[in-house]
Amino acid sequence: MAEETKTTVDTTAQTTEPTTVDYSAEIAQLKAEVERFKNANDKSSKEAAEYKRQLRAKQSDEEAKASALAEAEAEREAEREKLKAELNLLKATNAYKGITDEKVVAKLIDAVSDSDHTAIAKLIDEQCRKAVADAEANWLANRPRVNNGSGDGTPLSKKDIMAIKDFGERQRAIAENMNLFRGGN
DSSP states (O other): OHHHHHHHHHHHHHHHSOOHHHHHHHHHHHHHHHHHHHHHHHHHHHHHHHHHHHHHHHSOHHHHHHHHHHHHHHHHHHHHHHHHHHHHHHHHHHHTTTOOOHHHHHHHHHHHHTTOHHHHHHHHHHHHHHHHHHHHHHHHHHSOOSSOSSSSSOOOOHHHHHTOOSHHHHHHHHHHTGGGTSTTO
16 A cells, blocks of 8 residues: 555656656657658658659650640640730720829729729729819919909009908919018008
8 A cells, every 4th residue: 555655646746847857758759759750751752752753654655745735735824824914904004094103003903803893983083083183283373363463464452462252362362462461561
């Protein structure tokens, strides 16, 4: 009975506090297992290569030619798909040539390819708004001056400028005639 008690005490001591020796043994066991798996993988890879070599040796010339033709056809098909994608990109870029921002064109192409009609509508709406804003700014910059005098060549007075109803026009007239608004006149 004394031996049974001693054995129970020893196993209890081991389960509560693993030592570095226990960890080292476990690590060594795991390393051995990894090495065993690596060797098995190497062996199976060598066997697969050998079977492939044997198959090629057994193939007749016609089978080898057919295999080579199939590989060439697969390569041609991959190249065809690549060229088709490039052609579609060129067509899409040409279709969206009014849009100068390449990032927007790329987003639009992605949206079209994904059939995301909400994104397409949003991008087109943004571009329309931008085009309208640009055209409006261009028009404002290049149009002839309005209310710039009484028509007889005399400049506007401070009173005439302050009588302009449109806020934007009034601000523009003030900016053009700053000399009337300096010095407390």
